[in-house]
Amino acid sequence: MMLALRATSQLDAGSNQNPFGNAQSLEYTGGTDKNNANYGRLQEKLNEADIERRKIQEEAERRERAAEIRREERLAKIAYMNEMPDNQPAGTVDEFMFKEGVQDQLDKLDRDLVGLVAVKQRVKEIAALLVLDKMRRKLGFETSVPSLHMSFTGAPGTGKTTVAVRMGQILAKMGYARRGHVVLATRDDLVGQYVGHTAPKTKEMIKKAMGGVLLVDEAYYLYNAANDRDYGQESIEILLNVMENNQDDLVVAVAGYKDRMDKFFSYIPGMMSRIGNHIDFPNYTADELVQIAGVMARDLEYDIDTDAFGTFKNYIEERMKLPYFSNARTVRNAMDRARMNSAIRTFEKYAINGENGGMCTVEDLKNISSEDFQIILDDILSADTEKRIFA
Numbered sequence: 001m002m003l004a005l006r007a008t009s010q011l012d013a014g015s016n017q018n019p020f021g022n023a024q025s026l027e028y029t030g031g032t033d034k035n036n037a038n039y040g041r042l043q044e045k046l047n048e049a050d051i052e053r054r055k056i057q058e059e060a061e062r063r064e065r066a067a068e069i070r071r072e073e074r075l076a077k078i079a080y081m082n083e084m085p086d087n088q089p090a091g092t093v094d095e096f097m098f099k100e101g102v103q104d105q106l107d108k109l110d111r112d113l114v115g116l117v118a119v120k121q122r123v124k125e126i127a128a129l130l131v132l133d134k135m136r137r138k139l140g141f142e143t144s145v146p147s148l149h150m151s152f153t154g155a156p157g158t159g160k161t162t163v164a165v166r167m168g169q170i171l172a173k174m175g176y177a178r179r180g181h182v183v184l185a186t187r188d189d190l191v192g193q194y195v196g197h198t199a200p201k202t203k204e205m206i207k208k209a210m211g212g213v214l215l216v217d218e219a220y221y222l223y224n225a226a227n228d229r230d231y232g233q234e235s236i237e238i239l240l241n242v243m244e245n246n247q248d249d250l251v252v253a254v255a256g257y258k259d260r261m262d263k264f265f266s267y268i269p270g271m272m273s274r275i276g277n278h279i280d281f282p283n284y285t286a287d288e289l290v291q292i293a294g295v296m297a298r299d300l301e302y303d304i305d306t307d308a309f310g311t312f313k314n315y316i317e318e319r320m321k322l323p324y325f326s327n328a329r330t331v332r333n334a335m336d337r338a339r340m341n342s343a344i345r346t347f348e349k350y351a352i353n354g355e356n357g358g359m360c361t362v363e364d365l366k367n368i369s370s371e372d373f374q375i376i377l378d379d380i381l382s383a384d385t386e387k388r389i390f391a
Helices: 002-013 042-083 093-099 102-112 117-139 160-173 198-209 232-245 258-267 269-274 286-299 308-319 328-352 362-366 370-382 385-390
Strands: 150-154 182-185 213-217 251-256 277-281
Touching: 102 117, 102 160, 117 160, 117 277, 150 160, 150 258, 160 182, 160 213, 160 251, 160 277, 182 198, 198 213, 198 232, 232 251, 232 269, 251 258, 258 269, 286 308, 286 328, 308 328, 308 370, 328 362, 328 370
Parallel strands: 150 251, 150 277, 182 213, 213 251
Antiparallel strands: none
């Protein structure tokens, strides 16, 4: 009995003493395996699995709730549409046209662009689609963003950029574009000179145009059929991807000569299929170009003498026979020269010759005479054949 108590007291004296001798304790101390740190405890693993399971379950419940909400909204919409009488007033088209500012943009297009009846009609058709689509949305009808990517074909100076600007503003007014601005780009803006340079350049231009219109002028220069390794192909692929995936926030318009654009589309059928609006810009007639000169003079607050219009028309008819004629751009250059001639004439009359004591009138400052146009007409008629295009 005394031996048993003595053994017990010895065990109590040292709690860590092994009752079975000096051999290694059976208590788990982590072992000596250096890979033990990679093994988690069973309870921790079970807890982690339980947390993951709960997350999956909560996500499934969230999706089910969202689907249920969509079903309820769909059923409510169906009931609303079934109960809606066919004569339910949706507002007048004119009300939407004026309220959203679309009519104002169309009026500006009429004022800014002379002629181009077919172009203006096409723009009005696109505007009509957007207006009616918005009226449908107001009543609860299903709608989808129409394909607004565009192709503008025609010679230089036929109004392609002006139409792009007006379309951007119309899209902004109707809520199809956040900003409605127009970013003009050419191959140099989109295509790099070495490997890895093209993608950043193209994406940077796209970033600038987001919320508006990206107008790619002379787009056929992006593709070089003679060189399979040309970097322009990479830019085209990026544009195609954006046209497909970001059509609700960016409108891409490609522009250029019609024959070259048709060939470009034959090489890149994916571009053709993504463009829903093709607008051809015809060349202006001589009479229309004379009207354009009048519009430019009005915007710059000049008055063209009545007899000067005939002289200007003669100049335009002669200039149209020469290479590199650019429609409204040629008119703008001619108007700049006429303004310069008017300034020289007025300066000589009052500053050099001292007429009227050197005092000129408001009329003198605003006047463009037949003489001012006759000077540029004579430059064409009297110049050498090789130099006539520069007159």
